[in-house]
Amino acid sequence: MHAITNSGWVEVITGCMFSGKTEELLRRLRRAEIAGQEVAAFTPAIDDRYGEASLGSHAGHTWKATVVENDAGGVRDIPNRLNGEEVVAIDEANFFPTDLVDVCERLAADDRRVVVSGTDQTFRGEPFEPLPQLVATAEYVEKLQAICTQCGEPATRNQRLIEGEPAHADDPTIMVGAEESYEARCRNCHVVRQD
Template identity: 30%
Template sequence: MAATLKASILLKTLDSDIVGDVFSDQGRRGSGAVHVIMGPMFSGKSTSLLRRIKSEISVGRSVAMLKSSKDTRYAKDSVVTHDGIGFPCWALPDLMSFPDKFGLDAYNKLDVIGIDEAQFFGDLYEFCCKAADDDGKTVIVAGLDGDYLRRSFGAVLDVIPIADSVTKLTARCEVCGQKAFFTLRKTCDTRTELIGGADVYMPVCRKHYITNHIVMKASKKVLEVADKARAESCVAAII
């Protein structure tokens, strides 16, 4: 009951903040704005983005939603939250091509552009500058601020200096239930871009991020030693 009450209060606060931004941007229509929503995986970034988009639509603003064509986890042409809530979108390999693909006349009539999984777009900063500064659009960016090694991921952090607002969300640590600021990868795959869900990643607090990394490093070393021993054994058998 307490957890439900806290969630309800959080949603009301978030909706209030969203409404404030929506009316603020509407009041200076045509001047452009950039809003950034970031945080670890499972922190509700896509949910917050969809709420904001729906609030924009409710006050009569025209909206387009974009996401990276790399993300095909739930649907190819929709932004879908981990809870299964979806919204139609344009799946693109880059952002700067969007005006031409959407049609320049239609693009000029747009008020708001939402961008989900923004860390996958290399031209994010360039697009936000053009869309907000030159074209007068409100751009809402949602993405990871850090990768599984807690390094800057993509260009999301690059957009902060040109942002009107920045919201950092938190998840719940899957180990202890405290606030989770980081994303832990469960596999030994070392690629920076490894798209996956709960099967690959989990949100964790600082304590359990450090603890689990120590365990994973030790496990990796054991596996490497075992693999080397097996390889040497095979070579010896062949000889």
Template identity: 40%
Template sequence: MERKKEVGTFEVICGCMFSGKTEELIRVLKRSFIAKQKILVFKHSSDIRYSQEELCSHNGLKISSILISNSKDIFLHDLADVNVIGIDEIQFFSDSICDDIEELLERGIRVVVAGLDLDYKKRPFGCMSKLLAMANKVTKLTAICTKCGHDAYYSQRLVHDNEVVFVGASESYEPRCRLHHIIH
């Protein structure tokens, strides 16, 4: 097999709610844009909290994005000249995202994703453990515990709902340290 001229790389940005995952993803993607690389940005269709057409951080940073519910939908877009693909809320995708990312890497595309590494019960969230194992680079971010001000690693759910997937913002979640995180 002939060696490709470019090799794709895979980066995962993870952490708890309010740790700045989306903000960091936007920062990384904007640097690629400044470098005159062609980028495509996707986010899971369940996250329309701030916008349907843009990826938005809690602090207001924005970048144009495409809503998808299935990672196979990435391949419906023209990827011929794409250098970098960004995907937010990666934890909401099925395990097939792993194979789809591998396909993008084989095409020489740099893939940067962001998502929650743990659910509100401190368990690996969806496909994240597999994605973390696949990654060439991992950036794990922390937030500030709303109870004591120490580093927060966990997302405290404030509403009583037993569904693993419950999209919300500050009305539904707080970042907490190990001492102050409570599993309901």
């Protein structure tokens, strides 16, 4: 993948929900560990689906991680939490502010391999920062697809559902007690209500 140059770089794994981003991140971390490289993994405090201090995939695989507040201060503190690790993994980058871009650049300039994963689009199909900026500045980018739950085509969009119906474009929050869920959908089956 990367010629041995004794320099750092940034890898971005992106795509819609359920496309296997975290599973691919975990695969790369397992390979780094097999190669004898020290790994540090970080996850945002807002994402506690797989336990407070771990990365987790829908396939059930996990990795111990340091929880970081998903604000500018938490992101800027990531380099201070390292103890010489050569590989730095950051999951769910879409939950972090754009300060993450500068932090990743600093880590790569410090000769570290930085592996970042996160979804690149909001449920509206719009760019989900900071992923577009990370994609633009990374040395390696892999965009994964899921399978559309409606038609079986490759899915690249996140379909937000409220009580089983497509969410309204202007409603970033849900009513208390309303059931929120997500599906992977292709461009043609993705719906964002405008009414």
